[in-house]
Amino acid sequence: MAIFAVTGLVVKLVLLVLIFFSVVSWAIIFYKFLQVHRANRESIRFMDFFWKTKRFDAINEQLDRFGHSPLAVLFSEGYIEMKKLLGKGVQKEEAEIISTELGGIDNIARALRRATTSEIARLEKYLTFLATTGSTAPFIGLFGTVWGIMTSFKAIGETGSASLAVVAPGIAEALIATAIGLVAAIPAVIGYNHFQHKIRVLIGEMDSFSTEYLNVVQRTFSRK
Amino acid sequence: MSRTLKNNPRFGLMVASSLLLHLTIYALIYQYNKLQRANYSQEQTYYVDLVNLPVARPRSGASASEKASPPASSTARQVVTLPDKSPKKIATPLATKKPPKVKPASETGEELSKQMAKLQKRVEEKHTSSALDTIRNKAGSGRTGMPGGKGDQAGSDYASYVKSRLEDAFYSPMVYKGKKPEVKLLLRISRYGKIDFRIEQSSRDILFDAAVRRAIDMARENLKAPPDGEDFEHPFVFRPEGVKKK
Structure with a gap:
């Protein structure tokens, strides 16, 4: 637009930075929306499937259907660890017994905790950029505005005329930087808060699934 | 862990979508502004050219x-x-x-x-x-103050015309160093309309001198060549109050 064309070099740079922030923020918002939405949907489906299916090996075979669910990842990690322990038991001719005394349950719990941590990291990836955009974009915009007003006042001083017709366009050009800063920051802050909440819910679900999983493992294998 | 990474949505695709969204919004705003500009009925502005006001004895x-x-x-x-x-x-x-x-x-x-x-x-x-x-x-051709004016005194009408054009273009800076800055210059306009000037006395104020130069540059766009086919040379004095013929 014409207003962008008439701004100074510094204001132009500020605007470019803000546009970059806005583009990347929206990309992250789209990305996170898809990721969190799929994770929620498939977690619900996975939990249904988990409670309906009694056998761990049958669940493990169907895990590909729940590729986006963090709970499926947790199950997979726990199952791999459990298999390792069972394999060790076979070697010791104590098949299908996971001894709590030997720390077998602890091993699975550690594996689940590790998987939870990595899933949280995966879900929270790029969110820091949204937080950064939300907090810094208005200030960057403000810097552009201050600079624009400074240069426009300088120009007014040189021309000598201080009428509204002379002062107003310069200030309008300068204020566009603040406007774009806010345009970049507002969706970023909203997106950050929304996804933080959704991820917190998913983390809660992962914690409760880990506990449930450990309980099931203990119930199933300790009895034998 | 490799399974989870494989299932992540492609970030590049999202960046492309975001870019598309921004371009769409930009295009919409641009179109909206264009439409608004088209609907805006601009009334014609009339200017009164003081130079061309009727004079008693133009010849x-x-x-x-x-x-x-x-x-x-x-x-x-x-x-x-x-x-x-x-x-x-x-x-x-x-x-x-x-x-x-x-x-x-x-x-x-x-x-x-x-x-x-x-x-x-x-x-x-x-x-x-x-x-x-x-x-x-x-x-007749003798309208006082017009570049085509034919006064008996050589270039007298044309000097007024030039002075008024310079006055229109001259904006004194808001702040200046001395109490009464003054720039005296000799303006030369060739018969072909080429404008040249020499500052004979500077105001010693950079902003004021720059304002004078800018006024001449601005006036350059509107000034016409002298009507009598001869080179025009006249001293002018620039003060914060305006322009005067020396």
């Missing part, structure tokens, strides 16, 4: 500012002065000459009205002739 070579007196006011002045003269003309013969034959009151009244009619006729004639003169002057 005499006097400048617009010096002799600018519209014809209407001059005739008005004549009309105002007439009643002073007419009673004199009527009164003197009555006072100095021999006492006329005694005429009846009705006769003297008729004479008076005749004289009044004559005077009125004369005034009307003068009025018409001055109006015609003005029209003739306007119709």
Whole structure:
């Protein structure tokens, strides 16, 4: 637009930075929306499937259907660890017994905790950029505005005329930087808060699934 | 862990979508502005060019500012002065000459009205002739203050024209160093319209000097070549109040 064309070099740079922030923020918002939405949907489906299916090996075979669910990842990690322990038991001719005394349950719990941590990291990836955009974009915009007003006042001083017709366009050009800063920051802050909440819910679900999983493992294998 | 990474949505695709969104919004705003601009009915602005205002004697070579007196006011002045003269003309013969034959009151009244009619006729004639003169002057090439003006004094009209153009273009800075900054310069306009100037006395104020230069640059776009086909050279003085011919 014409207003962008008439701004100074510094204001132009500020605007470019803000546009970059806005583009990347929206990309992250789209990305996170898809990721969190799929994770929620498939977690619900996975939990249904988990409670309906009694056998761990049958669940493990169907895990590909729940590729986006963090709970499926947790199950997979726990199952791999459990298999390792069972394999060790076979070697010791104590098949299908996971001894709590030997720390077998602890091993699975550690594996689940590790998987939870990595899933949280995966879900929270790029969110820091949204937080950064939300907090810094208005200030960057403000810097552009201050600079624009400074240069426009300088120009007014040189021309000598201080009428509204002379002062107003310069200030309008300068204020566009603040406007774009806010345009970049507002969706970023909203997106950050929304996804933080959704991820917190998913983390809660992962914690409760880990506990449930450990309980099931203990119930199933300790009895034998 | 590799399974989870594989299932992540592609970030590049999201960046492309975001770019598309931004471009769409930009295009929408652009179109909206364009539509608004198209619907906006702009009224034509009329400017009054003070340089081209009618002048009493444009061919005499006097400048617009010096002799600018519209014809209407001059005739008005004549009309105002007439009643002073007419009673004199009527009164003197009555006072100095021999006492006329005694005429009846009705006769003297008729004479008076005749004289009044004559005077009125004369005034009307003068009025018409001055109006015609003005029209003739306007119709001819000699409009004072215009680049085509042909004053008797070489370049006098053109100097006024140049001065007014410089005045239009000159904006004194809001702040200046001295109390009364003054720039004296010699402006030279070639017969082909090429403008050149030499600052003879600077104001020692960078901003004020820059304002003068800028005024000349701005005036350069509108100034026409001298009408008489000769080079024009004239000193001008720039002050915060305006431009003056030296």
